[in-house]
Amino acid sequence: MEHPIISIQHVNKLFNTKRHKIQALQDINMEFGKGELVSIVGPSGCGKSTIIRLVDDIIKPTDGTITVDGITYDNNKPISKEMIRKLGFIFQVPNLYPWLTVKENVMLPLRIHGLSSPEYDENVQRLLKYVDMERYADAYPSELSGGMHQKIGVIRGMVHKPEMLMMDEPFGALDENTREMLNIELLHIWQETGMTIIFITHNVEEAVLLSQRVYVMASHPGRVVAELEVKFDRPRTLDLLADRTFGEYCTKIENLIGKIELKQIK
Ligand SMILES: Nc1ncnc2c1ncn2[C@@H]1O[C@H](COP(=O)(O)OP(=O)(O)OP(=O)(O)O)[C@@H](O)[C@H]1O
Ligand SMILES: [Mg+2]
Numbered sequence: 001m002e003h004p005i006i007s008i009q010h011v012n013k014l015f016n017t018k019r020h021k022i023q024a025l026q027d028i029n030m031e032f033g034k035g036e037l038v039s040i041v042g043p044s045g046c047g048k049s050t051i052i053r054l055v056d057d058i059i060k061p062t063d064g065t066i067t068v069d070g071i072t073y074d075n076n077k078p079i080s081k082e083m084i085r086k087l088g089f090i091f092q093v094p095n096l097y098p099w100l101t102v103k104e105n106v107m108l109p110l111r112i113h114g115l116s117s118p119e120y121d122e123n124v125q126r127l128l129k130y131v132d133m134e135r136y137a138d139a140y141p142s143e144l145s146g147g148m149h150q151k152i153g154v155i156r157g158m159v160h161k162p163e164m165l166m167m168d169e170p171f172g173a174l175d176e177n178t179r180e181m182l183n184i185e186l187l188h189i190w191q192e193t194g195m196t197i198i199f200i201t202h203n204v205e206e207a208v209l210l211s212q213r214v215y216v217m218a219s220h221p222g223r224v225v226a227e228l229e230v231k232f233d234r235p236r237t238l239d240l241l242a243d244r245t246f247g248e249y250c251t252k253i254e255n256l257i258g259k260i261e262l263k264q265i266k
Contacts, residue, residue, distance in 0.1 A: 004031035004067075005196050006055060006164060011064030013050055013222075023221035024050045028064070030215060030224065032164075037190055037197040039207035040215045041253060047222025048200045049092060052166040055198070056089050068164070085113050088162030088195075090170045094153025096141040102152055103128070103137040109160045120159070127155035130185055147174045151182070158189065164196045172202065180238055183209055187236060204257075208249045209240060216256045226256050 013025040025047045032038050040048050053059045054066055057079040066073045069086060073079055088109075096105045103124065110120050128134045131151040141149060154170045171179040183206060190197055201207050207214050208230055216226040230249055232240060240246050 001031045001033055003034070005034040005069055006030075006032040006198070007065075007067040008051070008054070009065045009067070011054065011061045011066065013047070013054065013059070014062045025061075026221035026223045028222075028224060032196055032198060034196055035194045036213065037187075037199060037211050038213045038215065039199045039201060039211040040217060041201055041204060041207045041257070042217030042222075043219050043257060044202070045222075046217040046219035048217065049168055050222065052089065052168055052198060052200065055164075056087055056166060057084070081113075085160065086163045088157040088160065088165040090154055090157035090165065090167045092168045092170075092172065094149045094156075096149055096152060098141050101138050101140055102133065102144070105141065105152055106156050106159055109156060113160050115160055120161075123161065124159055127158060130189065131155055131182065147178055150174055154182070154186075158193075158195075161193070162195065165198070167197060167199045169200055169202065171206070179203075179206065180241075184238060186210065187234075191235065204250050204253045205241065207253070208246060209236060209238075214253060216253055218257075226253075228253065 008028050008030040011025055011028040015022040015024055042048055054061055057073065060075050068083065071083065106124055110116060128137055133148065133151055136144065150170060150173055157165060171182055187210065199210055211230050214228045214230060215224050217223065218225045
């Protein structure tokens with residue numbers, strides 16, 4: 001890739017806990033082009049969340065380099081506010097603030113980044129509408145279902161119009177229908193905004209449906225074992241799920257993951 005917007009080069013991450021040392025990531029090399037939607041799939045504990053926590057500067061690598069939008073992170077200093085504003089992060093667990101309404105929760109990143117203008121207000125309304133949650137704007141999180149919490153968590157990560165969005169299993173707790181609907185909504189938002197998206201999932205079908213490329217990882221130590229390009233036209237629809245080639249992509253990835261796990265058992 002000529003000018004990736006996110007580049008992870010030779011990254012290792014060791015966690016030293018009281019009981020043991022864990023090599024969470026071993027020699028990770030990944031590149032993400034501007035405007036690309038790329039998924040990372042792999043078994044639990046292979047380091048998927050760790051990768052996006054590194055890109056988001058929540059943690060620092062043990063060694064290796066991370067370069068985002070032309071700036072190489074200093075492993076001893078936090079990244080700039082300007083850089084933080086370019087990044088969006090959608091957590092595996094949404095953790096909404098119970099004392100704030102749905103709308104106030106969604107608007108939190110705007111407050112944190114000091115962004116206020118009609119443009120952003122409009123974006124809040126638009127995103128609430130996208131996930132069919134307008135009616136709940138003034139409700140409190142305790143009044144919402146688990147799926148609704150996830151929807152709010154997803155749009156909260158996009159509200160400040162980040163250039164790069166890290167999504168950590170954002171639809172993991174949803175039933176299949178809702179998940180598929182939101183997958184299509186995500187594709188719309190992605191095409192509309194041109195955001196670069198790193199999408200983490202356990203769900204192979206979801207990865208193939210959404211992505212232009214898929215990184216497959218293995219655990220102990222966390223490493224990349226394959227990189228696949230998914231060649232389908234856009235816009236993609238749910239009809240793809242019944243396509244033969246789609247099934248072949250899924251089987252290929254499942255086999256890659258399955259083989260790794262088998263080897264580990266032996
Ligand atoms: N702060 C930490 N301290 C110690 N070990 C950690 C820490 N964070 C992650 N790990 C370990 O690093 C490894 C990778 O964790 P990570 O959360 O990145 O996995 P994951 O691929 O996101 O898994 P899942 O699919 O279950 O979310 C695991 O073995 C985990 O126990
Ligand atoms: Mg995780």
